[in-house]
Amino acid sequence: MDNVESLVITRRLRVPLDPAPEGGGPGRGEVAARQLDAALLSAGFTCSPALLERLSGLSVENVIDLGVRVLAAVRHLVGDHVRHNAYFIDFPRNVPGTAEFWAGLMRRSLLGPDASVQEVTPQTLDLLTLPGYGDYPHSYADLLAAHAELVPLAGDRVTVLDLGGDLRSEARELYLSLAGSQVPLPAEDLAALRELAAFCAQHLPELGAGGAPEHIPVPEHIPVRENRAVVNEARLAAGLPLLVDTVTDVLRLACGASGGDVTLATATRFRSFRRAERRALLRALDAVATDAALGDVPRFREQWKRLGERLHPHEYPHLPRAAHVFDVARGERRARGLGSRVETALAAGRAHEAVELLASSPGALLRRLDHLLRAGTDPAGVLAAAGTAARAASGRVLLSLREHLHNRLAPAAGRVFVNRHGRAWTSADTRPPLAADVLAQAADLLDEEIARRLPDPGRLVVEPAMLDVALPLSGKAVAPGLGMLPRGSLAPVEGELLRFFVHWRQAARRTDYDLSALMLDDAYGDPEYISWTNYTNDFATYSGDLTTAADGASEFIDLALRRATRPVVIPQVNIYAGEPFDEAAEAFFGFMTRDAAQEGLPFEPRTVRMKSDLRGAGRVALPLVFLRGGDGAWRAKWLHLYLKGHPAFNQVEGNRLSTGLLVRSIVEREYLTVRHLADLLARKGGAGEHTTYLGLRAPADAPEGARIYTPATLHELIPA
Structure with a gap:
């Protein structure tokens, strides 16, 4: 239950409280409430007047107990739950030049305890293994003693925590919001949805209307299939009817119920299902396994075969259509999918036939609209079919296509492709242009349909x-956190000093992440670097390289924005050695802004503007890019991208070409x-x-x- 409370606090910035005081007279908790507010302020949070008033009416003990949980939640949200030490104790002051640092380290390493020179074989000298390199040379207590306290300024971030309803109603609202999301959720939100569904199943039966139990409330629509699978996991466990309308819905549910991947990106080892569960899954499958639906089975043939071994469909002869699914998976029954038939028609030059085939799948038709317009000779007919499809397709498909059409009008540096894990790559755009009037007609019909569906704004x-x-048209690669915005969003960066940071803690083996910055000119050329190979330049400073993180490690880069000689600054986190982001015990990135007059530690939570976990599949993380506009103002543009990189020894100097092209393509793209x-x-x-x-x-x-x-x-x- 505490974790559900933490989800509500961090995702909604509301503190759940029952409407009636649990004990004590009015005002008994006032002192404790104000002490909590002061503690929250040190982390950049504060209580709203309504929350402060409500806390004041609680007993002192209740305020203290709640305060401990609230503080823990917000400190984790901002990254203040760990100790952020820095390699150079005075950072950002007194950071030596790169050559000076290495010369000093070698001098100390080559001199023995009696000041005699030690014998070194040049061929075997590895600078990164010199004694003292890569480990903190001082304790966190030493760092605290070396820095003055932060001077609070009005520009520091203060995030308001508001008063929420009781925990059950807040959890229900968050659950319905996630379950009914029109866009795919990141892995963290899917895990939260799973936990909230289990909580609702256990604690919400009394919320039903008319005294009837309302086990696991269901939003009006669950358009995203992964969300539906998670909701169905809870319904299967509770013995409730399943919400499925495709055969793949059943496969996703079986994967989720086995602790596997509901996105179907990785294979699942299915568990043994109880007889009641097998019967429920096969009944649901039999209800949707029409001849047309069987065309989806070959996409996941191997997983269907493994699932059939667990469900024993031969034991249920009264469910013949369910058995047909496994016949197709084993190759005993032929089923050809829609996509295969469409590709055959397009390859043969029969675009009109492809349009007719796609009429039964409005979303697929709109996703292929660009191809259909290029392949056919009847744009008016294709647009008429698109207009019909638009009335039945999801709003997310309409908005995604609208964004795509807008970007077809202007040439870009390259096409950008991003998969569900945030892995990104670019290619040259070799597509022939589309006529401007055709694009305008398509955009108009989409806008008309989108506007029709939008609610009355009052x-x-x-x-x-x-x-x-930017509109969140895909949220898979965007890990939840503080100040997070969808890919392509722009936000102003205020303050004289910009400091971005990374913190990681290894799980099982030595892990070395490197925080770096690639700095480019207006044409995305003339690169300059800040990294462990170059500690400083005229406007940037690196906090020092750490090469192991058994107890956690933090690295920082400071930028004096007014002195910056490059208008494009791309922070990177490179995996030099060890565990990937999603295998480390902890890994997160963020940035702070300060005024030059502010003192304080390298990490001050109330100056943090953005913080989020790193957990993409690549070896190089590109969270965002900082851009200086023609007006001199700096802005951040969110990327949420990962590069494949090398298996080991990734450095900012080695990926500048791919990074520069990729970032330029993102920056120049017009996001909806x-x-x-x-x-x-x-x-x-x-x-x-x-x-x-x-x-x-x-x-x-x-x-x-x-x-x-x-x-x-x-x-x-x-x-x-």
Whole structure:
């Protein structure tokens, strides 16, 4: 239950509390509440007036118990749950030049205890193995003693924690939001959804209307198949009817119920199912295994064969269509999928036939619209089919296609491809152009359908900083965290000093991550580096290289933004040796901003603007890029990308070409942002009396009944 409470606090920035005081008279908890507020402020958080008032009405013991849990949750959110030491104790001051550092280290290494020179064979000298290199030369207590306290300034981040409802209602609301998301969820959110579903199954039966149990509430729509599989896991365990409409839904459920991958990206070792579970899975499969549906089976042939060994479909002769699925998997029955038939038609030059075949799958037709327009000679007919498909396709497909069409008008540095794990690569764009009038017609029909589905905004209020936030059309590669925005979002970077950081802790073997920065000119050339091979330049400073992290390690890079001679700064985290990001015990990245007058430790939680876990499949992480515009202002653009890299010894100097092209392609791409939906909402107009608010944070004085959308809940605005 404590973890569910922590999920609500970190994902919604609300503290769940029962509506009635649990003990003590009014005001008994006031002192403890203000002490908690002061402790929260040190981490960059504060209680809203409503939360502070509510805490003041609790007993002292309850405030203290709750405060411990709230502090733990927010400190983990901002990265303050670990001790951030730095290799150079005075960082960012008194950091030696690179040559000076290595010369000093070699001098100390070559002189013995009696100041006599030790014999060294040049061919065997490895600088990275010199005694004292890569380990902290001082304790965290020494670091504390070497730094003055932070001077708080008005520009420091202060995130407001608001008063929430009781834990069950807050958990239910978060569960329904995640389950009904229109965009795929990252692995962390899928795990949270699984935990919330189990919590709802255990604690929400009394919430049903009319006294009837409401086991595991279900949102009106569950468009994302992985979300549906997680919800079905809880329903299968509770013996409730399953929510499936394709054969692959059943396969995903079986994988999830076996502790495997519901995305089907990796094979699952199926467990032995109880008879009741086998019967439920086969009944669900029999209900959806039509002849047309069998065409999806060959995509996951091997997993279906392994599942058949566990479900024993031959024991259920009254469910013949379920048995047909496994016949197709074993090759005993022929089933040809829609995609295969469409590809055959296109390869033969029969674009009109491909359009007719895709009419039964609106989403597939729209995803292939660019190809269909290039392959055929009847753009009017293709657009007419697209208009029909748009009325039945998901809102996410409509918005993704709208973004794609916008970028077809202007040539880009290259095409960018990003898989579900954030692994990215680029290629030259060899596609022939599409006619501008065709693109305009397609964009208009999409906008018309999107606007039709958007809710009545009533009185629309949009925070200007929210306009450049990209719509979350895919959230798989975006790990939850503090200040996180979807890929392609722009946000201002305020302050004189920018400091980004990485922290990691190895799980089982020596692990060396390297924080680095690639700095480029306006044309994404003339590279300059800050890394363990180059500690300083005129405006940047590196905190020192750590090569092992049994107890955790932190590295920092400081940039004096006003003195920066490069307008493009790309932070990188390179895996030099050891465990991948998703195998380490812990790995996260973030950045802070400060004014030059501020003192303080290398890591000060109230100056952290963004922090998120690293857990992509690549060996080089590119979380974001910092850009200086023509007006001199700096902005951050979110990337959430990972490069494949090398198996070991990744360095910023070795991937500058691939990094520069990839980042340029992302920066020059026009992402569909909140501005586009806000324009459609304003054009649509509002007849209701409610308020729709779009902002980076929920307003403290929102009117009752207001619909509030922040980056954490922006997926709820994506139309169904």
